[in-house]
Amino acid sequence: MPRSSSSVTLGSGINLGNALDALDGHEHALQLRRRYFDEIKAAGFDTVRLPVAWSAHAEQTAPYAIGQDFFQRVDRAVDEALARDLNVVLNMHHYHELNHTPDEQTERFLALWRQIATRYAAHPDLLHFELLNEPRAAMTAQRWNTLLPHALAAVRESNPERTVLIGAAEMNDIHALAKLELPDDDHLVATVHYYAPFEFTHQGASWVEGAASWLGTTWGGEADRKAVDDDLGVAAAWADAHGVPLFIGEFGAYEQADMDSRARWTACVREKAELLGIGWAYWEFGTDFSAYARETDTWREPLRQALIPTM
Ligand code: BGC
Numbered sequence: 001m002p003r004s005s006s007s008v009t010l011g012s013g014i015n016l017g018n019a020l021d022a023l024d025g026h027e028h029a030l031q032l033r034r035r036y037f038d039e040i041k042a043a044g045f046d047t048v049r050l051p052v053a054w055s056a057h058a059e060q061t062a063p064y065a066i067g068q069d070f071f072q073r074v075d076r077a078v079d080e081a082l083a084r085d086l087n088v089v090l091n092m093h094h095y096h097e098l099n100h101t102p103d104e105q106t107e108r109f110l111a112l113w114r115q116i117a118t119r120y121a122a123h124p125d126l127l128h129f130e131l132l133n134e135p136r137a138a139m140t141a142q143r144w145n146t147l148l149p150h151a152l153a154a155v156r157e158s159n160p161e162r163t164v165l166i167g168a169a170e171m172n173d174i175h176a177l178a179k180l181e182l183p184d185d186d187h188l189v190a191t192v193h194y195y196a197p198f199e200f201t202h203q204g205a206s207w208v209e210g211a212a213s214w215l216g217t218t219w220g221g222e223a224d225r226k227a228v229d230d231d232l233g234v235a236a237a238w239a240d241a242h243g244v245p246l247f248i249g250e251f252g253a254y255e256q257a258d259m260d261s262r263a264r265w266t267a268c269v270r271e272k273a274e275l276l277g278i279g280w281a282y283w284e285f286g287t288d289f290s291a292y293a294r295e296t297d298t299w300r301e302p303l304r305q306a307l308i309p310t311m
Contacts, residue, residue, distance in 0.1 A: 008274065009189055009245035010087055010128070012308060013047030013281030014040055014291065020074055021051035021093040028287045030294070032077050036285065039292065041084040043299065044308040048081045049249055049281040050074075051093035051133060054112050055100070064111040071119065082126055089165060089249065089281070090116070091130035101138045103147040113154040121158040129155055130165035130191060130249065134172050141169035141179035149183045156185075165247060167191040172249065174231050177238040190244050192235055193283075194251040194269060196227065201265070204256030219253075219261040228268050236276040248273055252283035255290065263302035270307055282307055 016036070022029035040048060057070035074090070081088045092112065095102050102109040113131070120127055131151045135144040148166055155164055164187060170176035172193040182188055195201040203214035239246035251269050253262040266282065273280045282303075286292045291303040 008277050008279045010089065010247050010279035010281070011046030012044065012270075013049055013087070013089070013247075013279065014045050014307070015049045015051060015250060015281050015284040016077065016286075017049075017051055017284030017289075018287040019051075020077060021053045023053060023056060023094060023097065030286045032080070034080060035297070036292070037080040037084055037086070039299070040285070041086060043304060044310075045086065047087040047089060047279070047281060049089040049091065049130075050077055050081070051091050053094040053098075054092055054116065055095050055098050055108075058108075058112055060108075062107070062111070064108045064115075066112065066115050075119075078120070078123070078127065082124060085126065087126045087128060089128045089130050089247075090120070091133050091165075091249075093133040095132060096134075096136055096139065101143075102132060102135075103139060103143050106147065106150065109147070110150060110154045113151055114157065117155040117158045117162075121162075125162070128163045128165060128189070129159070130167070131155075132167065133249075134167065134193065135169045136171050139169065141176055144169045145179070145181040152183055152185065161187050163187045163189055165189045165191045165249065167193070167249065174235045177235060182242065182244060188244055189247050189279075190239060190242070191247045191249040194231065194248050196231060197224075200257060200261070201253040203254060205254050215256060217261075218258060220264040224265075225268055228265075228272055232269070232272045232276055232278065236278060239278070246278045248278055248280040250283040251280060252289040255288050259300075259302050263306045266303060267306035267309075 019030040019032050052074055054066055058064050058066045078088055168176035168180045174192045199214040200217045200219045202208045202211050203217050205211045235246055253265055282291055283289050286294045292299050
C-alpha cells in the first residue's frame with residue numbers, strides 16, 4: 001500500500017526558491033507574500049523549504065555577523081509558515097556560488113550556523129535546519145564528511161534535538177549517498193536532489209552550458225520511467241540500510257520544457273518517492289520552474305495536480 005505523504009518525514013513540500021536565496025541582480029526574484037503561504041497550505045502541502053543565502057548577508061570577517069534586517073526577513077518567512085502549521089526546512093544556500101568553498105572558511109561557516117541556530121533555538125519542532133545546499137566541486141565527499149560533523153556540532157550547542165538535514169556531496173546526487181558519512185545522531189534526515197535526466201529538466205536553462213541544444217527534449221516513455229524507479233530505488237535502499245529518513249529536497253523541470261512532459265515527470269517522481277516512503281519538495285514555487293504563476297496568482301494546474309492530486 002502506498003503510504004500517505006503526510007505520514008512520511010516532511011511529506012509533500014515546495015521550495016520558496018529565488019526569494020531569500022536570490023543573489024544580487026536576479027531578474028525574477030520572488031517577493032514573499034502572505035498569500036503564497038495561504039496558497040501553499042490550501043493546496044495541501046506539508047512543508048516549505050526555504051533556501052537562504054546567508055553568506056551574502058553576513059560580514060566577511062569575525063564575528064561574521066548576519067545583518068539584522070536580513071535576519072528579520074527570514075524570521076517573517078519562517079513565522080508565516082509555522083503559523084500555518086507547515087514544516088520549514090531552513091537551509092544554507094549558495095555558499096559556493098559566492099566563490100568560497102565552506103571548508104575554506106570553516107570559522108565563518110560555523111559562525112553563521114551558530115547565529116542561525118541560536119536565533120531559532122526556541123522555535124517549534126516544525127522548523128528543520130539543512131546544513132548546506134549542494135556541496136560541490138572542491139567540496140568533495142571526503143571534504144564534506146570532514147566539515148559536516150563540525151557544522152552539526154555548532155547547531156547542537158543550542159539545538160540538541162532539532163531535526164537536521166544533511167545532503168550528499170556532488171550537488172546532493174543520489175549516487176553520492178554511498179560516500180556520505182552521517183554522524184551518530186538520532187535527529188538526522190538525509191537529503192538528495194533529483195533532476196534526471198538533466199537534458200530534460202534543464203533544457204534551455206541559461207546557467208547550464210549547452211542547455212539550449214536540449215530544447216524540445218520530451219519525457220514519458222517506459223525507459224524514462226524505469227530510470228526514475230532505479231534511481232529512487234538506490235536512494236531508498238541506502239536510507240533503509242542506514243536507518244535514516246530521506247527527503248528529496250529539490251526536484252523539478254524548467255519552464256522551457258513542454259508542460260505535458262513536466263507534469264508526467266513530476267507526477268512520476270512524486271509517486272515513486274511516496275511509494276518508497278521518501279518525503280519531497282518541488283523546485284520551486286513561483287519563478288522559473290514554478291508550479292504557481294505569479295502573474296495570474298493561480299497554480300499551474302498540471303503541476304499542482306502532479307504534486308497534490310485531487311479528484
Ligand atoms: C539553485 C537554483 C536552480 C535550481 C535548479 C537550485 O539549487 O539554487 O538557482 O534553478 O537548483 O538548477
